[in-house]
Amino acid sequence: MAFDAWMRQTQTGMEAALDRFLPAATSIPARLHQAMRYAVLDGGKRVRPLLVFAAGELFATPLTVAQRAAAAVEMIHAYSLVHDDMPCMDDDALRRGKPTVHVQYDEATALLVGDALQSQAFVVLAEAGAEIGAEIDSARQIVMLRLLAQASGSLGMCGGQAIDLASVGLNLSLAELEQMHKLKTGALLRASVLLGAWGGKALAPAEIEALEAYGTAIGLAFQVVDDILDATADSATLGKTAGKDAADNKPTYVSILGLPESQALAEKLRNDAHQALAIFGNKARRLRELADLIVQRKA
Amino acid sequence: MAFDAWMRQTQTGMEAALDRFLPAATSIPARLHQAMRYAVLDGGKRVRPLLVFAAGELFATPLTVAQRAAAAVEMIHAYSLVHDDMPCMDDDALRRGKPTVHVQYDEATALLVGDALQSQAFVVLAEAGAEIGAEIDSARQIVMLRLLAQASGSLGMCGGQAIDLASVGLNLSLAELEQMHKLKTGALLRASVLLGAWGGKALAPAEIEALEAYGTAIGLAFQVVDDILDATADSATLGKTAGKDAADNKPTYVSILGLPESQALAEKLRNDAHQALAIFGNKARRLRELADLIVQRKA
Numbered sequence: 001m002a003f004d005a006w007m008r009q010t011q012t013g014m015e016a017a018l019d020r021f022l023p024a025a026t027s028i029p030a031r032l033h034q035a036m037r038y039a040v041l042d043g044g045k046r047v048r049p050l051l052v053f054a055a056g057e058l059f060a061t062p063l064t065v066a067q068r069a070a071a072a073v074e075m076i077h078a079y080s081l082v083h084d085d086m087p088c089m090d091d092d093a094l095r096r097g098k099p100t101v102h103v104q105y106d107e108a109t110a111l112l113v114g115d116a117l118q119s120q121a122f123v124v125l126a127e128a129g130a131e132i133g134a135e136i137d138s139a140r141q142i143v144m145l146r147l148l149a150q151a152s153g154s155l156g157m158c159g160g161q162a163i164d165l166a167s168v169g170l171n172l173s174l175a176e177l178e179q180m181h182k183l184k185t186g187a188l189l190r191a192s193v194l195l196g197a198w199g200g201k202a203l204a205p206a207e208i209e210a211l212e213a214y215g216t217a218i219g220l221a222f223q224v225v226d227d228i229l230d231a232t233a234d235s236a237t238l239g240k241t242a243g244k245d246a247a248d249n250k251p252t253y254v255s256i257l258g259l260p261e262s263q264a265l266a267e268k269l270r271n272d273a274h275q276a277l278a279i280f281g282n283k284a285r286r287l288r289e290l291a292d293l294i295v296q297r298k299a
Numbered sequence: 300m301a302f303d304a305w306m307r308q309t310q311t312g313m314e315a316a317l318d319r320f321l322p323a324a325t326s327i328p329a330r331l332h333q334a335m336r337y338a339v340l341d342g343g344k345r346v347r348p349l350l351v352f353a354a355g356e357l358f359a360t361p362l363t364v365a366q367r368a369a370a371a372v373e374m375i376h377a378y379s380l381v382h383d384d385m386p387c388m389d390d391d392a393l394r395r396g397k398p399t400v401h402v403q404y405d406e407a408t409a410l411l412v413g414d415a416l417q418s419q420a421f422v423v424l425a426e427a428g429a430e431i432g433a434e435i436d437s438a439r440q441i442v443m444l445r446l447l448a449q450a451s452g453s454l455g456m457c458g459g460q461a462i463d464l465a466s467v468g469l470n471l472s473l474a475e476l477e478q479m480h481k482l483k484t485g486a487l488l489r490a491s492v493l494l495g496a497w498g499g500k501a502l503a504p505a506e507i508e509a510l511e512a513y514g515t516a517i518g519l520a521f522q523v524v525d526d527i528l529d530a531t532a533d534s535a536t537l538g539k540t541a542g543k544d545a546a547d548n549k550p551t552y553v554s555i556l557g558l559p560e561s562q563a564l565a566e567k568l569r570n571d572a573h574q575a576l577a578i579f580g581n582k583a584r585r586l587r588e589l590a591d592l593i594v595q596r597k598a
Binding site for chain 2: 023027028029031032033036079080083086088089106107108109111112114115116118119120122123126127138139141142145146148149150152153154155156158159161162163165166
């Protein structure tokens with residue numbers, strides 16, 4: 001299957017899976033559930049689910065397991081966006097082309113939507129047992145739950161967010177900027193790759209190492225390209241407020257390296273990602289294609 | 300051992316366990332980790348950990364497993380307090396006798412502290428594998444993770460909080476008030492009991508039923524007594540702002556039933572809790588004593 005068709009098929013399947021794994025809009029408390037669905041459904045490129053599914057192709061991860069892992073990761077991502085957009089954080093009004101949750105609903109609801117989406121991510125993954133099936137696989141399921149929790153917390157995504165907040169107006173070095181992004185967006189992107197693979201089999205150390213190297217490279221590439229797009233694209237294309245980082249006086253790859261150097265770095269990281277996949281041979285095709293997508297995307 | 304000595308021993312042990320299961324105050328990002336520790340350590344009655352340990356006595360739950368389960372539940376509780384105290388929710392300045400996290404630090408940090416504590420709760424429980432040990436127990440560990448996630452989310456604690464927010468200024472019926480509290484505080488208290496027991500063995504349906512009945516009764520009793528104390532005690536005794544519910548025009552057991560009826564209800568719920576434990580005989584001594592504590596507490 002061509003990459004574009006695979007991507008659209010995966011995205012369509014994910015929309016249905018997310019719909020199924022979120023509480024119904026009519027279940028009590030209905031307003032909270034409606035707001036949770038508003039935050040998650042019908043939006044986003046689903047990069048993390050795509051990574052889960054692409055990594056799942058390495059070891060024939062069952063569809064239902066990949067769907068649960070992908071939904072869990074996407075719910076963590078969606079909750080982080082809801083909280084990041086709140087007035088006490090980035091105070092943003094537009095996300096995925098729609099009003100942000102605290103604008104569409106209210107701040108208290110946005111806070112609870114984020115909190116409840118994080119819980120729901122762990123519900124979805126912890127309920128996977130019946131589908132993963134065999135007793136021996138409970139141990140792998142726990143590895144997946146642990147990876148997700150570690151990637152989400154203060155030594156992962158939340159920690160990166162805290163460093164980001166503290167860095168406003170500071171002159172970060174390139175190493176400091178990289179460290180921040182390795183946590184803020186990188187941790188969950190790496191976890192997406194690892195969860196997809198662990199869903200298929202217990203990974204050997206060399207496999208973990210290769211997937212972490214790939215995840216680190218595409219994670220940084222993702223952020224470099226984000227910074228390039230923030231500096232060069234318009235809000236309508238991005239579906240969120242463009243030029244926000246510069247306006248907020250936040251350090252970016254473009255502000256530290258300049259545009260041409262940033263573009264060269266993105267290209268280098270794409271090559272790093274491809275090289276990390278060498279041990280997997282042809283089975284890593286989707287992961288290679290995703291590295292290309294992440295670097296070549298226009299929004 | 301007398302109840303008071305057991306309680307103090309458990310609380311002291313929990314303080315050390317929480318200290319161990321939280322990231323070090325010096326690890327990056329240090330300010331976030333300091334704020335997480337501020338939110339969790341050195342405060343609170345540790346009712347949920349006490350429930351975990353008391354239920355653990357039923358089936359000889361290993362100490363390290365009980366500690367991890369108790370720490371996870373307490374981190375969920377602590378995160379909910381941090382978020383509930385924020386300006387967009389209850390806007391409270393005092394908690395456990397100290398300035399609330401957003402007052403001591405700032406709002407953005409309070410938001411991230413809550414988010415990261417929720418993740419850390421799942422980290423602590425998901426990392427328990429090496430201590431729980433035997434392969435067969437991975438399945439029980441997943442049950443515990445699932446129970447914690449379900450109790451925390453939109454069909455548990457977060458859902459109750461959403462109903463609570465929506466009920467300000469409304470005339471709730473007793474049934475509606477009960478439904479709200481069954482989620483808002485009840486879900487996590489019930490989960491504490493179940494996690495403590497599951498840490499010892501795979502529970503039979505009759506055991507689950509009995510523990511859920513106990514958890515439901517003490518959960519409601521806890522809230523009835525909270526409302527009684529909010530109406531009758533002072534802020535210094537409570538370590539938080541007294542009279543807040545009435546000032547916020549929130550429905551309470553006291554506002555709906557009056558004080559004497561509320562006290563009678565607390566007493567009835569204590570008896571319900573005791574009766575639910577009948578099938579466990581003497582092994583349920585600590586759970587019975589905790590039901591008494593919850594009803595008789597003065598703060």
